[in-house]
Amino acid sequence: MDGIKLENITYTYPGASQPVLKKLNLQLPRGQWTTLIGKNGSGKSTIARLIDGLLVADEGQVIVNGLTVTEDHLTTLHRQVGIVFQNPDNQFVGATVADDIAFGLENQQLPRDEMTRRIDKALARVGMSQLADTEPSLLSGGQKQRVAIAGILALEPQVIILDEATSMLDPAGRQTVLNLLAQLRQEESLTIITITHDPVEMTMADKIVVVDQQGIADEGPAGEILCQADLLHRLGVGIPVAQDLSERLAALGVAVPAGYLTTNEMVEWLCRKLS
Amino acid sequence: MPEIKLNNVAFAYSNSKQRALTEVNLTIPAGSYTALVGHTGSGKSTLVSLIDGLLKPTAGQITVGKQTVDASARRQDLAKLRQHVGFVFQFPEQQLFAETVAKDIAFGPENLGWGQERVATAVQEALNAVGLPADLAERSPFMLSGGQMRRVAIAGVLAMQPEVLILDEPTAGLDAKSTEQLLNLIATFHQEGRTIILITHQMEQVARYADQVVVMNHGQLVTATTPAQLFADSQLMAANQLNRPAAVQIAHQLRKRGVDLQAVLTLDQLAKTLAPRLKGGTD
Numbered sequence: 001m002d003g004i005k006l007e008n009i010t011y012t013y014p015g016a017s018q019p020v021l022k023k024l025n026l027q028l029p030r031g032q033w034t035t036l037i038g039k040n041g042s043g044k045s046t047i048a049r050l051i052d053g054l055l056v057a058d059e060g061q062v063i064v065n066g067l068t069v070t071e072d073h074l075t076t077l078h079r080q081v082g083i084v085f086q087n088p089d090n091q092f093v094g095a096t097v098a099d100d101i102a103f104g105l106e107n108q109q110l111p112r113d114e115m116t117r118r119i120d121k122a123l124a125r126v127g128m129s130q131l132a133d134t135e136p137s138l139l140s141g142g143q144k145q146r147v148a149i150a151g152i153l154a155l156e157p158q159v160i161i162l163d164e165a166t167s168m169l170d171p172a173g174r175q176t177v178l179n180l181l182a183q184l185r186q187e188e189s190l191t192i193i194t195i196t197h198d199p200v201e202m203t204m205a206d207k208i209v210v211v212d213q214q215g216i217a218d219e220g221p222a223g224e225i226l227c228q229a230d231l232l233h234r235l236g237v238g239i240p241v242a243q244d245l246s247e248r249l250a251a252l253g254v255a256v257p258a259g260y261l262t263t264n265e266m267v268e269w270l271c272r273k274l275s
Numbered sequence: 276m277p278e279i280k281l282n283n284v285a286f287a288y289s290n291s292k293q294r295a296l297t298e299v300n301l302t303i304p305a306g307s308y309t310a311l312v313g314h315t316g317s318g319k320s321t322l323v324s325l326i327d328g329l330l331k332p333t334a335g336q337i338t339v340g341k342q343t344v345d346a347s348a349r350r351q352d353l354a355k356l357r358q359h360v361g362f363v364f365q366f367p368e369q370q371l372f373a374e375t376v377a378k379d380i381a382f383g384p385e386n387l388g389w390g391q392e393r394v395a396t397a398v399q400e401a402l403n404a405v406g407l408p409a410d411l412a413e414r415s416p417f418m419l420s421g422g423q424m425r426r427v428a429i430a431g432v433l434a435m436q437p438e439v440l441i442l443d444e445p446t447a448g449l450d451a452k453s454t455e456q457l458l459n460l461i462a463t464f465h466q467e468g469r470t471i472i473l474i475t476h477q478m479e480q481v482a483r484y485a486d487q488v489v490v491m492n493h494g495q496l497v498t499a500t501t502p503a504q505l506f507a508d509s510q511l512m513a514a515n516q517l518n519r520p521a522a523v524q525i526a527h528q529l530r531k532r533g534v535d536l537q538a539v540l541t542l543d544q545l546a547k548t549l550a551p552r553l554k555g556g557t558d
Contacts, residue, residue: 040420040421040450086448140315167447167448167450168366168447168448170315170447170476171476171477171518172314172476172516172518197450197451199451236450236451236452236453237450237451238451239451241521241525241542244521244542245522245525245542245545245546248542248543248545248546249546249549249550249553251546252546252547252550252554253550253554254549254550254553254554263521263524263525266525267525267528267529267532270525270529270534270549270553271529271532271533271534273553274529274534274549274552274553275532275533275534
């Protein structure tokens with residue numbers, strides 16, 4: 001079976017009285033970019049950790065590209081799924097950028113030259129080859145997250161998960177990371193899962209899944225979810241620029257087009273109306 | 276209310292031959308909302324650390340209110356700058372340490388030597404000012420959400436009742452809702468008469484709130500101007516790796532396509548400018 005499948009998942013954190021996920025079902029096709037949105041505490045990160053086997057469901061099963069997530073499969077699973085977390089500073093162990101990437105590979109008992117080949121390739125993919133011998137603490141936030149992604153690419157995974165991985169970056173750093181992801185998905189048919197509050201990041205997804213206390217509140221193509229302004233406000237996530245402008249115009253009595261427009265489409269529409 | 280003046284200020288870190296700041300001349304009027312922009316390493320943090328007396332200038336003078344310091348300043352002189360200035364560092368919640376919210380907020384005022392009663396009042400007022408319920412006071416700060424923790428950290432600075440508030444990327448890492456709440460809070464501090472100095476990468480924030488914007492690049496002050504003038508200068512923006520706010524970008528694209536449009540800074544202004552024409556259109 002291709003893609004990721006969560007079937008009837010229930011998960012309760014140790015000590016919690018209520019399950020955070022209850023009989024949840026979700027399918028994420030291979031090679032797609034899916035974004036999970038929802039309020040804090042809705043269970044988005046729990047879903048990510050269940051897919052990576054960092055957490056084990058109380059009930060139900062998770063299947064990643066045909067592989068059932070169980071303790072026996074964890075080693076294979078960790079080669080297939082990589083996660084990048086929010087705070088780039090908490091993810092480094094190596095004394096240099098290259099060492100840090102080597103650390104992740106050491107578990108795989110690869111021959112020395114294979115390791116070197118993979119490190120070089122991964123650093124080249126994220127545009128960080130020149131900084132291979134730099135101490136990670138000297139990097140900017142965007143550079144750190146690129147190294148974290150390189151560390152995962154070196155494992156040659158099929159699925160990459162970014163859990164609010166761009167939220168601490170400045171706009172330029174965030175854009176670099178997002179462009180890199182878009183490029184990787186095209187070239188390597190990676191399955192990408194991002195968890196975010198950022199409207200720019202949301203607009204880059206193929207599919208958006210809205211998670212709330214009840215489970216999956218809504219899912220659909222990004223455009224379908226992004227034009228539901230009420231929903232976005234309720235979730236406390238950012239509103240894409242064109243949607244924001246469209247709402248403000250509607251509030252002033254302008255008849256705006258229904259459905260989601262990208263910024264370029266919005267500019268096109270305005271030009272037609274104003275010329 | 277203290278005015279802030281930097282006169283030919285230079286600074287070099289002791290372990291580096293290169294100057295982190297060169298010949299900075301700047302006036303930050305009392306009660307202004309000044310945004311400080313420029314890419315990483317441009318000297319923004321060094322500049323505000325000098326204003327807060329955390330660093331001593333290598334050359335030039337810094338005046339905050341009646342207090343002036345220069346290269347010969349003693350530790351006590353630098354500390355006097357700090358009486359006016361509160362500094363909210365980046366990710367300030369990482370510096371929370373006390374077992375309760377109230378104790379954490381009280382730490383600053385206690386260090387100023389205030390009496391118990393004055394400290395207690397200051398803590399209450401600060402909690403209230405950042406919009407946190409009073410019953411959080413006895414909770415552990417580490418059990419709060421990220422947005423709440425950040426507000427506790429800001430309350431700790433506010434409790435010392437500074438007239439100038441420096442905030443270094445205060446919304447970094449917060450979700451959209453917490454960001455909006457925090458920006459509104461800062462706007463309130465400004466309306467109450469405090470001078471705000473905001474370091475930010477978000478040009479939207481500059482457009483919406485600042486009355487003065489200072490651009491730094493390679494340790495030099497490029498310009499101190501209004502947001503409207505800065506965003507109208509494409510060359511200057513590009514040379515300093517600054518993005519235009521979304522509304523300015525859309526207006527620019529419309530103008531390129533032949534739509535006659537006055538200058539706007541925010542989506543709100545853009546919508547208000549466009550709405551009458553879109554409604555009156557013959558389309």
